[in-house]
Amino acid sequence: MRKKIIIACRASNLAVRQAEIVIKRLKKFYPNFQFSLKKVITSADRFSNVSLRNFPQEGVFVKELEKGLLNGTIDIAVHSAKDMPMNTPKDLVVHSVLKRENPSDCLISRNHLKLKDLPYSAKIGTGSLRRIIQLKNIRRDLNFVEIRGNLETRIKKMHLLGLDGIVLAYAGLKRLGLSKHIAEILDILPSPGQGAICLETKDDNPFIEKIVRKLNHKNTFLEINIEKELLQKLGGGCNLPLGAIAKIKGSRVSLKAAIGFRDAEVYFSDEISCSIKYAGKLGGKMAGLFIKRGAGKLLQYLK
Numbered sequence: 001m002r003k004k005i006i007i008a009c010r011a012s013n014l015a016v017r018q019a020e021i022v023i024k025r026l027k028k029f030y031p032n033f034q035f036s037l038k039k040v041i042t043s044a045d046r047f048s049n050v051s052l053r054n055f056p057q058e059g060v061f062v063k064e065l066e067k068g069l070l071n072g073t074i075d076i077a078v079h080s081a082k083d084m085p086m087n088t089p090k091d092l093v094v095h096s097v098l099k100r101e102n103p104s105d106c107l108i109s110r111n112h113l114k115l116k117d118l119p120y121s122a123k124i125g126t127g128s129l130r131r132i133i134q135l136k137n138i139r140r141d142l143n144f145v146e147i148r149g150n151l152e153t154r155i156k157k158m159h160l161l162g163l164d165g166i167v168l169a170y171a172g173l174k175r176l177g178l179s180k181h182i183a184e185i186l187d188i189l190p191s192p193g194q195g196a197i198c199l200e201t202k203d204d205n206p207f208i209e210k211i212v213r214k215l216n217h218k219n220t221f222l223e224i225n226i227e228k229e230l231l232q233k234l235g236g237g238c239n240l241p242l243g244a245i246a247k248i249k250g251s252r253v254s255l256k257a258a259i260g261f262r263d264a265e266v267y268f269s270d271e272i273s274c275s276i277k278y279a280g281k282l283g284g285k286m287a288g289l290f291i292k293r294g295a296g297k298l299l300q301y302l303k
Contacts, residue, residue: 003033003034004034007022007036009038009040010041011040013151022197023037026214062085069200069202078197080198081198082190084228093202094198095199096212097197098199100195100196100220101195101196102171103169103170104170106182106186107165107167107182107184108158109165115184115186120141124163124164125145128167128241130240130242133260135186138187138188152178169194169195170182189256191244192231192244222279223245223247223253226280229282230244240259242258255272256269268290270286272286
């Protein structure tokens, strides 16, 4: 039996940390296996000064990793679930999603000020339309500056560019030991899949499939699929300004979602729930509600 497993991730500090978490957990189940880590520079990392909205295709954080899976140079690709495109390539599959960390977004600000205490017309660093629209719905006066780069770089840019604050995901800050910078956990909805780590493999390798399934958290796997189903039914990709969070509690599952257009002048939000038995239909039901209210026509302008 082969006991050397090659695990790959992006070359960013956060991606490496997430891959290390995966390897540490796998070693508990397979202490005699050798897990080696391969760092891959993706096209999104290579052009870090280009807005993600200007990339010609989805999956800019995962394509190079998927090529490695398909050509057999790696066995397992570790991704942030929010970066995964709607459809995986033929012959690839995600069998495992680790238990999700807190999926919330956080404010990091100068002088540790909370959102309500920031000065009028404060400058906030974020390139996410989802975050911009939801924050505009809370404070119309805010101004936004697009910034990219790893978490540490964005924190430095806040000071270098004279920004009043930046918005980042809690999960990444916690995993990198940067939680001390958090001024406030924001009351906005996260990107579908945010806070979760997923493992992608080839679909024809039962040996690797058995290994990754050891780490699968069933509730998180279902929640992520509900959120991604909503995204798919709306016909959007990772850049769609959609916030969504599914939560399983006992025998029921709820889905809360929001999508906005034109600088938050048009804003749809709702929360629905059902028996966990019908969870597979929840994302589609929410999409139907949004489309019925007019979101479908507005989405055409984003394509």
